[in-house]
Amino acid sequence: MKPNTCPACGSDKVVKNGVKPDGKQNHLCKDCRRQFIIREKKPKE
Numbered sequence: 001m002k003p004n005t006c007p008a009c010g011s012d013k014v015v016k017n018g019v020k021p022d023g024k025q026n027h028l029c030k031d032c033r034r035q036f037i038i039r040e041k042k043p044k045e
């Protein structure tokens with residue numbers, strides 16, 4: 001599986017950009033500078 005990728009441009013130059021008050025991890029693409037939330041995978045039981 002690939003690491004986090006930008007949903008806008010597909011770049012993998014994605015960095016964490018803080019956490020929203022609701023606990024969602026915010027990310028920033030260093031290529032297109034868009035911010036987005038990546039849904040964390042649920043761990044397998």
Ligand SMILES: [Zn+2]
Binds near residue numbers: 030032
């Ligand atoms: Zn991007």
